[in-house]
Amino acid sequence: MASVTFDKATRLYPGxxxxxxxxxxxxxxxGEFLVLVGPSGCGKSTSLRMLAGLEEVNDGNxxxxxxxxxxxxxxxxxxxxxxxxYALYPHMTVAENMGFALKIAGVNKDERxxxxxxxxxxxxxxxxxxxxxxxxxxxxxxxVAMGRAIVRQPQVFLMDEPLSNLDAKLRVQTRTQIASLxxxxxxxxxxxxxxxxxxxxxxxRIAVLKDGVLQQxxxxxxxxxxxKNVFVAGFIGSPAMNLFTADLVEGGLKFGSAVAALDRAxxxxxxxxxxTIGVRPEDVRVSTTGEGLKVDVDLVEELxxxxxxxxxxxxxxxxxxxxxxxxxxxxxxxGETVFILPEPAHIHAFDIESGNRLSKAVAD
Amino acid sequence: xxxxxxxxxxLPALVQIPLVVGAFVAAVAVILFFxxxxxxxxxxxxxxxxxxxxxxxxxxFLFLGSVLWAAAxxxxxxxxxxxxxxxxxxxxxxxxxxxxxLAPALVLLLIGLVYPTIxxxxxxFQNSRGNRFVGLDNxxxxxxxxxxxxxxxxxxxxxxxxxxxxxxxxLAYAVFIDKSRGEKFFKILVFxxxxxxxxxxxxxxxxxxxxxxxxxxQIGLLNQLVVLFGGQPTDFVSISPWNTFFLIIVLVWIQxxxxxxxxxxxxxxxxxxxxxxxxxxxxxxxxxxINVTVPGIRSSLIVVLTxxxxxxxxxxxxxxxxxxxxxxxxxxxNEMYTQWKGFENGRSAAFAVVLFVLVLPIxxxxxxxIQKQRxxx
Numbered sequence: 140m141a142s143v144t145f146d147k148a149t150r151l152y153p154g155x156x157x158x159x160x161x162x163x164x165x166x167x168x169x170g171e172f173l174v175l176v177g178p179s180g181c182g183k184s185t186s187l188r189m190l191a192g193l194e195e196v197n198d199g200n201x202x203x204x205x206x207x208x209x210x211x212x213x214x215x216x217x218x219x220x221x222x223x224x225y226a227l228y229p230h231m232t233v234a235e236n237m238g239f240a241l242k243i244a245g246v247n248k249d250e251r252x253x254x255x256x257x258x259x260x261x262x263x264x265x266x267x268x269x270x271x272x273x274x275x276x277x278x279x280x281x282x283v284a285m286g287r288a289i290v291r292q293p294q295v296f297l298m299d300e301p302l303s304n305l306d307a308k309l310r311v312q313t314r315t316q317i318a319s320l321x322x323x324x325x326x327x328x329x330x331x332x333x334x335x336x337x338x339x340x341x342x343x344r345i346a347v348l349k350d351g352v353l354q355q356x357x358x359x360x361x362x363x364x365x366x367k368n369v370f371v372a373g374f375i376g377s378p379a380m381n382l383f384t385a386d387l388v389e390g391g392l393k394f395g396s397a398v399a400a401l402d403r404a405x406x407x408x409x410x411x412x413x414x415t416i417g418v419r420p421e422d423v424r425v426s427t428t429g430e431g432l433k434v435d436v437d438l439v440e441e442l443x444x445x446x447x448x449x450x451x452x453x454x455x456x457x458x459x460x461x462x463x464x465x466x467x468x469x470x471x472x473x474g475e476t477v478f479i480l481p482e483p484a485h486i487h488a489f490d491i492e493s494g495n496r497l498s499k500a501v502a503d
Numbered sequence: 504x505x506x507x508x509x510x511x512x513x514l515p516a517l518v519q520i521p522l523v524v525g526a527f528v529a530a531v532a533v534i535l536f537f538x539x540x541x542x543x544x545x546x547x548x549x550x551x552x553x554x555x556x557x558x559x560x561x562x563x564f565l566f567l568g569s570v571l572w573a574a575a576x577x578x579x580x581x582x583x584x585x586x587x588x589x590x591x592x593x594x595x596x597x598x599x600x601x602x603x604x605l606a607p608a609l610v611l612l613l614i615g616l617v618y619p620t621i622x623x624x625x626x627x628f629q630n631s632r633g634n635r636f637v638g639l640d641n642x643x644x645x646x647x648x649x650x651x652x653x654x655x656x657x658x659x660x661x662x663x664x665x666x667x668x669x670x671x672x673x674l675a676y677a678v679f680i681d682k683s684r685g686e687k688f689f690k691i692l693v694f695x696x697x698x699x700x701x702x703x704x705x706x707x708x709x710x711x712x713x714x715x716x717x718x719x720x721q722i723g724l725l726n727q728l729v730v731l732f733g734g735q736p737t738d739f740v741s742i743s744p745w746n747t748f749f750l751i752i753v754l755v756w757i758q759x760x761x762x763x764x765x766x767x768x769x770x771x772x773x774x775x776x777x778x779x780x781x782x783x784x785x786x787x788x789x790x791x792x793i794n795v796t797v798p799g800i801r802s803s804l805i806v807v808l809t810x811x812x813x814x815x816x817x818x819x820x821x822x823x824x825x826x827x828x829x830x831x832x833x834x835x836x837n838e839m840y841t842q843w844k845g846f847e848n849g850r851s852a853a854f855a856v857v858l859f860v861l862v863l864p865i866x867x868x869x870x871x872x873i874q875k876q877r878x879x880x
Contacts, residue, residue: 239784
């Protein structure tokens with residue numbers, strides 16, 4: 140077991156002027172489950188591959204434990220990786236696939252068999268040990284890929300979108316399985332995904348990347364409650380946070396016909412007269428009293444217990460879409476006009492130019 | 504037809520070329536018309552088909568002045584178009600289509616492959632004139648004559664060495680140039696011999712091996728080198744048993760390009776992730792090659808090995824051109840031809856049967872491996 144440290148690690152692809160990963164500084168504690176998340180092309184996979192040694196590090200260092208592995212070849216890093224398409228060896232049986240690394244390492248046959256069987260039991264793969272990957276379902280293949288990593292008993296697990304080839308239901312199941320398995324084994328894990336739900340449900344901590352730059356690292360709760368900038372605010376959470384510009388007025392923010400209170404410290408943090416504000420759908424209060432921002436309801440999505448109201452409003456001459464959580468039974472209907480106000484304690488204010496957070500951290 | 508050739512022969516050479524090319528294009532156009540345009544559905548194409556049915560026999564009649572030929576052409580065309588019309592109706596007349604489209608291939612297979620196989624096999628058990636059965640005499644002759652045994656032995660040497668070396672060299676080359684700069688250029692370099700006819704290649708290599716008596720100027724590359732280093736010129740293709748190996752080099756030279764191109768494409772088909780996974784599993788480059796790349800290109804390897812094996816079993820041109828089988832270099836295919844030329848039809852056919860029996864297991868193995876490969880892919 141070991142920690143993982145990225146120390147200003149940079150990857151610049153030949154022929155490109157912009158680094159794919161730009162001076163990444165990140166520390167993953169021993170036994171921690173860290174999720175790298177971000178939109179496609181943000182450099183999350185590149186970061187993982189740099190850690191694996193499959194991608195060159197142009198600048199900075201990568202450490203596993205106290206050992207600098209920046210120039211160590213992948214085979215000597217003592218890490219195991221689960222690939223997006225599993226990358227199983229098609230000509231080997233499940234058992235051979237799982238035991239391959241041990242065979243290369245020169246582990247004797249008996250111990251190999253014991254360890255493979257152990258891992259197979261853990262993953263319910265026992266009945267399939269003699270099969271070839273072609274004769275397995277997608278979920279089983281995914282488990283074999285996991286098994287191949289587990290058998291190694293490596294310092295670090297790397298997982299590159301291991302669930303993206305599974306169907307929705309299986310993905311949710313496997314998600315919890317992987318998370319609990321990792322907790323049981325206690326192996327440091329770096330997990331890459333583009334799906335923020337996966338990130339929130341699985342990770343001890345989440346690192347959000349955009350355009351090769353680390354945006355924020357924190358626990359799922361922290362990221363949800365205190366996004367550091369507009370990008371993180373919009374990326375984490377589903378449905379996404381409502382983000383729009385609002386005028387700063389005496390006592391708070393202008394919110395249609397009303398003024399939403401904003402604390403003094405936040406207001407004093409910017410010299411602009413406008414701020415970008417973010418309000419999560421569950422922090423939007425919907426009323427028909429005429430107080431607040433006027434919203435035309437386009438659609439109400441009923442999810443049983445509660446529902447989501449999708450509407451639009453007009454801010455500074457531009458159409459802005461608004462999502463609000465409403466009661467699942469009693470709610471406005473499409474075509475109606477409603478008024479919204481934010482829960483004052485849960486307004487996220489961001490600088491209109493830099494996009495950085497102005498409001499102080501909210502203790503959720 | 505022969506009138507046409509006579510007429511063409513009377514024209515100046517430069518006029519002949521476009522005429523021959525034109526005739527070739529017309530022939531291709533007729534084939535394309537039948538497979539591509541004629542079968543389409545729609546009123547327009549029905550009219551075209553009907554017109555051809557009337558016009559073609561008419562043209563034949565006008566040219567040949569023979570009612571019989573015109574009637575035959577009309578019957579054939581009518582039959583073809585009848586089948587095509589069934590096909591155009593999509594799904595209807597399935598059996599008609601099946602018979603219609605399979606018949607030409609089946610007929611060609613029968614007269615080009617099945618019939619010769621049977622008649623050759625029969626001839627192998629007959630005397631040289633083909634009028635009396637002699638049992639196993641011909642085979643007995645092959646396997647009791649020192650030259651006959653030598654011929655079979657030589658063929659076995661060819662089939663052992665050529666596939667092994669061509670594939671090994673081609674594979675090594677493909678691996679080494681993979682993803683290198685100028686890969687295309689290096690590929691063309693090795694693939695070039697594939698484009699040369701066997702006879703052409705043999706003549707090139709005969710010059711390479713050519714020997715002149717000591718003291719004279721050497722015109723052969725190899726002997727020039729030998730002399731340069733102070734050796735005595737040797738006639739490489741006349742000294743048994745090494746001359747067979749010098750001939751084998753020619754086929755290896757030709758087939759390496761084929762092996763390299765096929766294997767290079769196969770290597771590119773091995774998923775990068777599998778190689779990366781193996782790298783993380785602790786393998787070095789050689790272990791990755793053996794455990795991931797080779798299994799990944801297995802089916803291509805088998806195709807290459809069997810294809811080259813069959814090619815070297817049937818080798819004829821190289822031996823014929825370079826030595827004509829002299830000095831114990833003969834192989835089965837060459838001996839087949841030599842015996843036939845010497846009016847020994849029975850022995851010639853017996854050689855053919857031996858060759859067939861040798862090729863058969865390779866073909867069966869190939870088919871089985873392809874079946875097996877389906878388990879993985």
